[in-house]
Amino acid sequence: MSYAIEVKNLSKSFYSRKKQGFWAGIFARKYNEKKAVNKLSFTIKEGERVAFIGPNGAGKSTTIKMLTSILHPTSGRARVMGMNPAEDRELLAYNIGAVFGQRSQLWQHLSPMKSFELLAAVYDIPESTFKKRLKNLVATFEIGEYIDKPVRTFSLGERMRCEIVASLLHNPKVLFLDEPTIGLDVVAKAKIRETLKELNRREGTTIILTSHDAGDIEDVCNRAIIINHGKIVIDESITKLKAQYLSRKVIRATGARGKISVYEIDTKCMPLQAALADIIKKDDLVDLTIEDPSMEEIIKDVYSKSENISCSIKLRGK
Amino acid sequence: MVGKFLKFFGQLLKTSISNEYSLRLNFWIEVIFMAINNSFWVVTWLILFNKFGSVNGWGSEHIVLMMGITMATFGIYSFCFSGTADWLAGYIDRGELDTFILQPKNILLNVAASKCSPSAFGDFLSGLLFIGFSGLLSLSSLPIILLTLVAGCLVFLSMAIFVGTLAFWFKGVEGWGTQIFHLFLNLTMQPGSIYTGVVKTVLLFAVPAGIIAFLPIELVMNPTAWGLVKMVAIPLVFFAASVWFFYRGLRRYESGNNFGIRG
Numbered sequence: 001m002s003y004a005i006e007v008k009n010l011s012k013s014f015y016s017r018k019k020q021g022f023w024a025g026i027f028a029r030k031y032n033e034k035k036a037v038n039k040l041s042f043t044i045k046e047g048e049r050v051a052f053i054g055p056n057g058a059g060k061s062t063t064i065k066m067l068t069s070i071l072h073p074t075s076g077r078a079r080v081m082g083m084n085p086a087e088d089r090e091l092l093a094y095n096i097g098a099v100f101g102q103r104s105q106l107w108q109h110l111s112p113m114k115s116f117e118l119l120a121a122v123y124d125i126p127e128s129t130f131k132k133r134l135k136n137l138v139a140t141f142e143i144g145e146y147i148d149k150p151v152r153t154f155s156l157g158e159r160m161r162c163e164i165v166a167s168l169l170h171n172p173k174v175l176f177l178d179e180p181t182i183g184l185d186v187v188a189k190a191k192i193r194e195t196l197k198e199l200n201r202r203e204g205t206t207i208i209l210t211s212h213d214a215g216d217i218e219d220v221c222n223r224a225i226i227i228n229h230g231k232i233v234i235d236e237s238i239t240k241l242k243a244q245y246l247s248r249k250v251i252r253a254t255g256a257r258g259k260i261s262v263y264e265i266d267t268k269c270m271p272l273q274a275a276l277a278d279i280i281k282k283d284d285l286v287d288l289t290i291e292d293p294s295m296e297e298i299i300k301d302v303y304s305k306s307e308n309i310s311c312s313i314k315l316r317g318k
Numbered sequence: 319m320v321g322k323f324l325k326f327f328g329q330l331l332k333t334s335i336s337n338e339y340s341l342r343l344n345f346w347i348e349v350i351f352m353a354i355n356n357s358f359w360v361v362t363w364l365i366l367f368n369k370f371g372s373v374n375g376w377g378s379e380h381i382v383l384m385m386g387i388t389m390a391t392f393g394i395y396s397f398c399f400s401g402t403a404d405w406l407a408g409y410i411d412r413g414e415l416d417t418f419i420l421q422p423k424n425i426l427l428n429v430a431a432s433k434c435s436p437s438a439f440g441d442f443l444s445g446l447l448f449i450g451f452s453g454l455l456s457l458s459s460l461p462i463i464l465l466t467l468v469a470g471c472l473v474f475l476s477m478a479i480f481v482g483t484l485a486f487w488f489k490g491v492e493g494w495g496t497q498i499f500h501l502f503l504n505l506t507m508q509p510g511s512i513y514t515g516v517v518k519t520v521l522l523f524a525v526p527a528g529i530i531a532f533l534p535i536e537l538v539m540n541p542t543a544w545g546l547v548k549m550v551a552i553p554l555v556f557f558a559a560s561v562w563f564f565y566r567g568l569r570r571y572e573s574g575n576n577f578g579i580r581g
Contacts, residue, residue, distance in 0.1 A: 014572060061573075070419050070573050093422035103416055107333060109340040114333060121329035122421050124322050150340065 003079075004174050004206040005044040005067065010076035011230075012037040012062050036062040038230035039076065046173070049200055049207040051221040051238070053299060059230040060210045064176050067208075068098050081173055094123060097172035099180050104159070105166045106151045112162040113147050116169060123170035130169070137165045141195055157188030164192065168199070174206045175199075181216055193219040214299055226302055234302055245298040253279050254287035326423055327431060331398060334434040345436040352440030359507065360385050360448055374511035380535050381509050383452035387463065388506045388530050390445025391470030396438030399430040399475050403499045406430075406482025407491040413573045426564055430475065459538045465549055466534040470506075472553040473529045477502050479560035486567030506530040526552050 018030040037059040044050050052060045065071040067080050069089040078085055083092045106115045120130040138144045141161045151159060160180060167175065177196075181189040197220055199205050209220055217224060217238070224241055226234040234241065249272060251263040265275045272290075279288070339345050360382060367378040396403075406429055409415050418428045449455055449463060481499050485491040505521065510532025513521055522528040529552055537545045 065416070065573050068420060070416050071571070072569060089419065090422040093420060096420075098420050100416065103414075105417055107337045109337045110333065114336060118329050118333045121326045122423055124326075124422075 002046055003043050004046045004048070004081060005042075005208070006077075006079040007043070007063075007067075008041050008077045010037060010040045010063065010066060010078050011035065011074050012059075012066060012071060013074045035230050037066070037073075040227070040230070040232060042225055042232060042235060044206060044208065046206055047200065047204045048223055049197075049221045050209070051217040051224040052208055052210045052227070053212075053217060053224060054227040054233075058227045060227060061178055062230075063227070064098075064178055064208065064210060068096060068176055069093070094170060095172055096174045096176065097167035097170070098176040098178070099160075099163050099167045100178045104151075104163060106159065106162055108152045109150055111148045111150060112143065112166070115151070115162075115166060119166055119169050125170055133169060133171065134165075137168055140198065141165050142191075155188075157184050157191070160184060160188070160192060161195075164195070168205075171203070172205065174208065177207065177209045177211075179211055180209065181211065181213055189213070189215065190219075196220050217299075226299070241302075242292065242298060245301050248301065249275075250291040251275070251279060252287075252289045252291070253285055256284045256286055327427065330428070330431045331434070334401075334432055335397075338434045338436050345439075348436040349440040349443070352437035353444040356385075356389050356441065356444040356448075363509070373509050374514070376509055376511040376535070379452050379454055380511070380539075382448050383454045383538065384510060384531065384535055385507065386445050386448030386450075386452060387466055387470065387534055388445070389441045390449060391467050391530055392474060392503065392506075393438045393440075393442025393445050394467060395471045395474035395478075396435045397442060398434070398471075399478070400435035400438065401433035402430045402475060402482055403478035403496070404435070405433050406478065407485040407495045410482070410485035410567075410571065411489060411492055413571075415568075415571060416573050419571075425568070426479065426561060430479075454538055458541075462534060462537045462541065462549075465546075466530070466537075469549050469553040470530040470534075472557050473526050474503075476526075476553065476556040476560040479564055483560070483564045483567045486570045502527060510535055522548065522552065526556055529553055 012035075014034045014036055015031040016034070017025070018032055020028075020030060024030075036057075040059070040063060052064065054060050062071060066073050067078055067085055069085040069092055072086050080092055081095045083095070085092055105119070106112055107118075116130075116134060119125075120127070125133070138147060141164060143158070143161050143165060146154065146158055147162075151162070154162070164177075164180065175196075180196075181192055184192070193216060196207060196209075200207055207220065209216060211217060221238055223237050224234070225232060236244070248264065248266050251265065253261045253263065255261070261279075263275070263279060265272070267275075276288075279285075363381045363385065364378050367373070367376075367381055371377075409418075409429060415425065415429070418425045418432075421428060455463065478499060481495040482491070484495060502525065505525070505527035508531065510528065513528065513532060518528065518532070521531065522533070529549065533545060533549055537549065
């Protein structure tokens with residue numbers, strides 16, 4: 001299997017002027033350097049579904065923008081489908097699709113259909129191919145009901161589904177999604193996650209996703225690259241990531257009178273058997289469940305470890 | 319290649335016009351009031367010319383033709399490429415060029431033709447009306463006027479690109495850039511015969527308002543090969559320079575994370 005994305009020592013710095021006196025500002029201007037991405041290296045195989053995650057300002061969006069030709073790297077090398085995003089913008093654009101949750105490709109006073117027709121001209125899609133492709137996407141994303149209504153009348157979920165269809169019309173090999181479920185309700189999120197997985201299964205589209213929503217990552221992706229301060233903290237499969245950070249368990253114990261106590265333990269600090277023995281001794285139990293932490297908690301744990309916060313034992317009741 | 323380009327350009331224009339025309343009442347109100355506004359300008363000049371006779375050899379028919387040419391060229395520019403003067407600096411300032419960069423088409427054309435100004439249709443219609451009303455439209459002047467419409471449109475577009483592109487280097491260009499562009503527009507709305515000597519040279523070769531303000535009238539009055547060369551070459555050189563300037567600035571582009579929707 002070949003690589004969809006190859007990144008080697010990729011860096012991006014932003015510069016802002018230092019506060020100086022009037023004359024110094026004119027004749028000896030000085031700048032502050034902010035390294036948004038710092039010597040990032042990774043590869044992504046074709047057909048992978050990769051979550052690119054990190055706290056705000058970690059460098060995820062900057063990296064994606066460098067991979068999609070929007071920003072030029074300060075140094076390092078990137079290849080997307082064998083092309084250099086900084087030099088082959090037009091050629092690369094035919095091969096990638098991008099959905100930025102906060103940006104729209106749709107025209108607000110027009111129907112999505114009109115925007116799709118424009119995109120067919122933008123991507124030089126022959127009419128018969130366009131009609132066939134659109135028919136499939138309309139069925140997959142279930143947007144037939146409102147495809148001819150003005151975008152300004154849409155809910156956020158309806159708009160986002162149309163945004164994804166817009167970015168898939170030209171059948172891209174790689175799809176970048178930056179916060180695709182931002183602001184959506186649970187049902188809309190589930191629908192988008194499900195269709196993205198279906199797309200990957202059916203067409204082998206490589207998916208690169210950034211999100212602050214752990215559900216997006218857990219449901220859609222099979223690998224996670226976690227970055228912080230512009231550097232990779234963890235690059236692991238979602239399964240391994242969960243296993244590695246599953247030392248925390250949430251135990252719900254239901255007493256005879258229906259009273260539920262919730263315990264949280266870290267098995268690295270206290271063996272599960274010992275914790276269970278403690279709980280069983282204390283309560284007159286009728287039911288007991290042991291749960292893994294959610295992806296959100298795992299990510300929180302990873303971040304805190306990257307900040308060198310030490311492990312602590314928690315046994316919390318009620 | 320050319321076919322695909324024209325198909326894209328045609329579809330983009332059709333979409334941006336449809337986007338504006340979806341609010342029909344707004345569209346026609348803007349068209350009508352712009353035409354009325356333009357008529358006031360011409361009436362004012364006619365009153366002044368009737369009082370003073372002529373200004374450096376120009377009579378009232380010349381000022382009406384000049385105003386007609388300015389309105390029609392600005393109308394074409396603004397109807398097709400309103401995304402430049404009115405929007406380019408803002409897109410750059412707010413980091414909103416992403417959508418255009420992501421598409422496999424010329425970024426500048428994509429931005430420029432992404433907005434249509436309804437009032438520009440009023441400019442164009444009133445421009446055509448005043449060109450006809452000037453009494454100087456004839457078989458011999460028609461090719462010069464048609465050439466001017468294209469050359470003038472290219473000059474407006476170049477100036478808008480130059481001003482908008484400054485946003486790659488300076489913040490807040492959206493505000494003062496519009497002032498600079500309107501200053502340029504004002505230079506094309508004065509009787510061209512008032513410009514003489516160095517000012518005339520500057521307005522032809524450095525700030526090419528003369529391509530619209532006086533060169534077409536001079537060519538209608540006295541067509542010369544050198545005049546025609548200037549009419550073709552100056553806009554092309556300015557346009558090429560503005561495109562180079564834009565792509566030079568684009569390397570400095572810093573994207574943003576604002577929420578936004580087209581239209």
